[in-house]
Amino acid sequence: MQPLHRWFLPIVSSAYRLGMEAKICEEDRGTTSARPYGENREWSLIWHGQAPPKVKTFAWKLARNGLATRVNMARRKMITEGTCPICGRGEEDTYHALITYPQSRDLWQCMREVWDLSSTNKIKRVGTDWLLPLLDAIDDNKSLKVVMILWRV
Structure with a gap:
């Protein structure tokens, strides 16, 4: 027994x-880190998309404001200020690093010549939560392209 x-x-x-x-x-x-799918359609845009797993993980970290930007490091007291050390034009948060930073804008422009993508001017900055509303507003094909460009930047 x-x-x-x-x-x-x-x-x-x-x-x-x-x-x-x-x-x-x-x-x-x-949604939690243990339940990333939750009941939210926006999370399924990331986790059920066609992107490779490492790109999905990156997009999830981006949506949760978990990337190692200077703003996040300053908030965690790892550094003293969050200003972008390369361009010095503002704080280096995810939106700046991936959308408005000059080299990022150049990559977006080049990719718009190849893929049917909207201007980055249409990507609205709503605090740290700008990725999920963006993905929710576009079709699956474009959202895959956007996530792949963000990952590449």
Whole structure:
């Protein structure tokens, strides 16, 4: 006969996972690092797209404002200021680094000559949350291209 804990442990861990899922649903947190898909269509734009896994992970970090930009490092007290050290035109947040930085704008312009993409002027800066609304506003083909360009930048 097996000891009691050998068959009881899987039941307890399954019940714990079930309870945590119910708690997350009750609190309406939807998406976490453990549940990146959540109930949000915008997250599925990242995770169910055709991009390679490393690009999806990058896009998820970008959407969660988790990239190592100077603004994020200054907020975490790793450096003293968040100004872009290359262009000095403003704070180096994700929007600056991937959209408005001069070399980034040049890459976007070159890619618009090859792919049917809107101008980066149409990408609205809404605090740190600008990627998911952008992906939600365009079709799947364009969103794949946008995420690939962002990853390349």
